[in-house]
Amino acid sequence: MTTTEIIQAYYAAFNSNDTDAMAGMLTDDVAHDVNQGARRVGVEAFREFCAHMDECYSEKLTDIVVMVDKTGNRAAAEFTVLGAYIGTDEGLPEADNQKYTLPAGTFFDLRDGKIARIATCYNLQDWLRQVGAEG
Numbered sequence: 001m002t003t004t005e006i007i008q009a010y011y012a013a014f015n016s017n018d019t020d021a022m023a024g025m026l027t028d029d030v031a032h033d034v035n036q037g038a039r040r041v042g043v044e045a046f047r048e049f050c051a052h053m054d055e056c057y058s059e060k061l062t063d064i065v066v067m068v069d070k071t072g073n074r075a076a077a078e079f080t081v082l083g084a085y086i087g088t089d090e091g092l093p094e095a096d097n098q099k100y101t102l103p104a105g106t107f108f109d110l111r112d113g114k115i116a117r118i119a120t121c122y123n124l125q126d127w128l129r130q131v132g133a134e135g
Contacts, residue, residue: 003072003110008064010115011077015060019050026115033119035104046118056095059083075108081122085131093133100130 001009006025013021023043032040032049040049053059064079081102088095102122109117 001113003068003075003108004066006110006113006115007066007068007075007077007108011061011064011079017054019047019054022050023047026118027111030115031109031117033117035120035122036124052089056085056087056089057083058086073110075110076105077108078103078105080104093128093131095131098131100127102127102130 010022010025013019013025023046026043026046028043029041030043030046032046034040034049040046060082061079062082064077066075066077068075081100081104083100083102085095085098085100104120104122106121107117107119108115
């Protein structure tokens with residue numbers, strides 16, 4: 001698979017809520033940098049993150065555009081998150097199935113045909129505004 005195909009397959013698995021398929025595309029030592037959060041290392045940490053996200057959020061990604069460097073080892077994707085905040089996440093406002101639409105992007109490093117780094121970025125203040133956070 002090409003880098004573009006790997007990233008597209010990763011997002012197809014995301015949109016199908018298929019954590020197993022996503023995890024299968026990762027190196028064992030994958031570095032996962034989450035917006036406003038600590039780096040998680042390894043497939044098991046990635047799986048734990050996905051399980052937590054599934055408890056708090058229901059999301060689908062649309063308008064996905066993948067960009068790849070000449071080497072095929074680095075890529076970026078820009079997309080729109082269509083989501084619902086379904087379970088209160090620690091330190092965040094109360095969840096009440098608030099809907100949100102959020103532009104976001106992710107940077108990837110690939111090694112030996114697998115994803116070795118995932119770094120996702122979005123505007124947390126925009127998300128907070130959309131879910132009705134006070135002040």
